[in-house]
Amino acid sequence: MFNPLKMQEMLSQASQMQEEVQRKLSQTVLEGSSGGGAVTATMNGKKQLLKIHIDPAATVSLTGNAADVEMLEDLIVAAVNDAGRRAEEALQGQLKGMLGGLNLPGAD
Numbered sequence: 001m002f003n004p005l006k007m008q009e010m011l012s013q014a015s016q017m018q019e020e021v022q023r024k025l026s027q028t029v030l031e032g033s034s035g036g037g038a039v040t041a042t043m044n045g046k047k048q049l050l051k052i053h054i055d056p057a058a059t060v061s062l063t064g065n066a067a068d069v070e071m072l073e074d075l076i077v078a079a080v081n082d083a084g085r086r087a088e089e090a091l092q093g094q095l096k097g098m099l100g101g102l103n104l105p106g107a108d
Contacts, residue, residue, distance in 0.1 A: 021094050022046070028090050032082025034075045041079040045090045049083075052076060 025045030033040045038058035042051040058075070062068045 017098050021091075021098055024094055025087075025091060028087075030083055030086040030090060032079050032084070032086055034078035034082060039072075039075040039079040041076070041083040043080075043083045043087055045087050045094070047084055047087045049080060052079070 026048075028045035029042060029050065030045065031040055031042050035058065038055045040053040041049060042053070043049045054072070054076075058072065062072065
């Protein structure tokens with residue numbers, strides 16, 4: 001038999017789990033880098049960019065040449081993408097931990 005009270009309890013638990021995951025992700029800080037550490041991007045688990053750090057040595061060679069600036073821009077994009085990939089891995093890890101062995105489609 002279908003029990004509406006049981007369904008409401010399950011929905012409430014799912015909502016609480018979602019809030020917990022969001023809280024943990026906002027507190028998770030990840031770094032991505034490129035150019036051997038020349039550029040570092042820091043973001044939280046919700047993929048919000050928190051900080052960009054450019055090693056001063058990476059700017060020494062900048063002569064105003066468009067190619068040099070373009071290379072630095074590429075390093076920034078790569079560092080942000082690396083941090084985003086790490087944030088996605090953190091999200092997947094949090095979800096797997098919270099869902100446990102429920103074997104839901106798309107949960108693995």
